[in-house]
Amino acid sequence: xxxxxxxxxxxxxxxxxxxxxxxxxxxxxxxxxxxxxxxxxxxxxxxxxxxxxxxxxxxxxxxxxxxxxxxxxxxxxxxxxxxxxxxxxxxxxxxxxxxxxxxxxxxxxxxxxxxxxxxxxxxxxxxxxxxxxxxxxxxxxxxxxxxxxxxxxxxxxxxxxxxxxxxxxxxxxxxxxxxxxxxxxxxxxxxxxxxxxxxxxxxxxxxxxxxxxxxxxxxxxxxxxxxxxxxxxxxxxxxxxxxxxxxxxxxxxxxxxxxxxxxxxxxxxxxxxxxxxxxxxxxx
Numbered sequence: 001x002x003x004x005x006x007x008x009x010x011x012x013x014x015x016x017x018x019x020x021x022x023x024x025x026x027x028x029x030x031x032x033x034x035x036x037x038x039x040x041x042x043x044x045x046x047x048x049x050x051x052x053x054x055x056x057x058x059x060x061x062x063x064x065x066x067x068x069x070x071x072x073x074x075x076x077x078x079x080x081x082x083x084x085x086x087x088x089x090x091x092x093x094x095x096x097x098x099x100x101x102x103x104x105x106x107x108x109x110x111x112x113x114x115x116x117x118x119x120x121x122x123x124x125x126x127x128x129x130x131x132x133x134x135x136x137x138x139x140x141x142x143x144x145x146x147x148x149x150x151x152x153x154x155x156x157x158x159x160x161x162x163x164x165x166x167x168x169x170x171x172x173x174x175x176x177x178x179x180x181x182x183x184x185x186x187x188x189x190x191x192x193x194x195x196x197x198x199x200x201x202x203x204x205x206x207x208x209x210x211x212x213x214x215x216x217x218x219x220x221x222x223x224x225x226x227x228x229x230x231x232x233x234x235x236x237x238x239x240x241x242x243x244x245x246x247x248x249x250x251x252x253x254x255x256x257x258x259x260x261x262x263x264x265x266x267x268x269x270x271x272x273x274x275x276x277x278x279x280x281x282x283x284x
């Protein structure tokens with residue numbers, strides 16, 4: 001357990017920078033950087049040996065939730081019972097990398113075509129290797145319009161502040177995204193940080209999977225950055241009916257949320273917000 005704790009502490013790294021002013025003066029000062037390392041996600045079942053499924057660039061921490069959330073949003077698992085165990089792989093020839101490989105032991109067979117796809121994900125752009133929007137849309141279901149939290153405008157505009165209070169690494173570095181699940185009363189079920197927006201979302205969904213809380217339709221997904229199609233798709237897989245973001249949504253994110261019955265709110269900042277779809281979940 002000590003080694004695992006040490007791996008989590010690698011969320012930040014110290015560096016010395018040269019600060020320059022417009023008058024030309026320079027000075028050295030310490031800085032704290034967000035750690036970015038690769039995580040290889042593997043899957044195995046009683047009938048199948050461990051096989052690589054994806055490699056993602058992420059900030060270390062909550063790696064098991066990230067791996068489970070990723071497999072869930074890719075359709076490889078459907079519930080907590082599909083997961084037998086999650087573990088770091090011991091790599092005797094590389095102590096430095098032993099916490100950068102996670103194997104998810106499944107109780108059900110998995111589609112080996114997914115592992116052969118050789119997906120590579122990045123911290124910024126999500127999955128690289130999915131061939132079409134239609135292919136992703138096929139594995140999502142429309143959210144019932146009667147489900148989901150109902151937010152007052154005051155609660156809606158306070159959502160970024162709620163998750164901001166649970167971002168200790170951002171306080172030190174200023175370089176992380178966050179995602180959180182918050183109910184209509186303002187209680188945060190969980191908040192996770194990562195250098196990648198998609199990874200942060202996978203982490204909170206992974207926790208919900210492991211806690212057997214899916215579908216988690218009574219919470220809003222709050223994202224500290226912008227909204228892409230893939231974040232909408234991941235939320236829909238988890239039964240999330242309400243998404244709020246500090247940044248802007250893409251046109252495809254808005255169109256997908258409209259089609260899937262999801263309330264999408266962007267530019268939640270400075271006491272205002274833009275409601276793009278299904279505004280019936282915001283009420284006075």
